[in-house]
Amino acid sequence: MAWAIWLSYATISVANIVTPGPANLNTLRRALQLGFMPVLPTIFGNALGLAVGGILCAGGVAAFVVTSDVLWTVFQWLGVAYLGGLGLKLIIKRDHIAFGKGLIQQVPPRLLFREAFLLAVTNPKALLFYLALFPQVLDPSQPLWSQSTMLVLTYCGLSILSLSTYALLAEKIRGRFLTQARYDVFRVCSGLVLIGFALNLAS
Numbered sequence: 001m002a003w004a005i006w007l008s009y010a011t012i013s014v015a016n017i018v019t020p021g022p023a024n025l026n027t028l029r030r031a032l033q034l035g036f037m038p039v040l041p042t043i044f045g046n047a048l049g050l051a052v053g054g055i056l057c058a059g060g061v062a063a064f065v066v067t068s069d070v071l072w073t074v075f076q077w078l079g080v081a082y083l084g085g086l087g088l089k090l091i092i093k094r095d096h097i098a099f100g101k102g103l104i105q106q107v108p109p110r111l112l113f114r115e116a117f118l119l120a121v122t123n124p125k126a127l128l129f130y131l132a133l134f135p136q137v138l139d140p141s142q143p144l145w146s147q148s149t150m151l152v153l154t155y156c157g158l159s160i161l162s163l164s165t166y167a168l169l170a171e172k173i174r175g176r177f178l179t180q181a182r183y184d185v186f187r188v189c190s191g192l193v194l195i196g197f198a199l200n201l202a203s
């Protein structure tokens with residue numbers, strides 16, 4: 001794969017990744033609640049979910065799902081259900097800001113990882129992105145799996161960088177301006193936004 005093609009792909013990936021979405025919002029919320037280091041499982045859980053989507057695309061499974069009305073509808077509604085459920089949970093369940101180790105330990109890393117992984121793997125946005133760009137940048141004269149692996153790793157790496165930036169900014173904010181009341185307002189607003197994403201996905 002030519003350097004110029006990879007650079008174009010990376011540039012388009014950055015534009016897609018930094019666009020506000022469920023993963024960015026979830027990472028920002030968790031970082032406001034817990035700080036930067038405790039949300040690393042969130043960041044890597046999202047990356048693994050994106051990697052799974054990329055592997056499915058490279059293997060042709062995603063293309064099969066997209067071309068099947070029934071399977072695509074099921075996949076979309078899984079995303080709607082998870083986004084809507086998570087949004088409703090944020091509105092109803094009251095989280096506490098963690099400024100001490102005790103509260104941080106109440107949110108297990110595996111929960112953060114699973115939450116972010118499911119959010120990424122059930123979101124059609126990345127899947128459609130892969131499906132749209134892979135045919136444009138893959139060179140049929142070269143091994144497809146090595147090229148696909150590089151593209152997926154690029155996207156996941158850029159996502160980790162982007163979410164880490166969001167988390168670091170959130171940690172700066174929480175240390176200076178955040179109170180429990182302000183976090184509660186942000187949490188409820190985040191829930192409403194996620195429900196909005198779910199409704200948009202369902203339409």
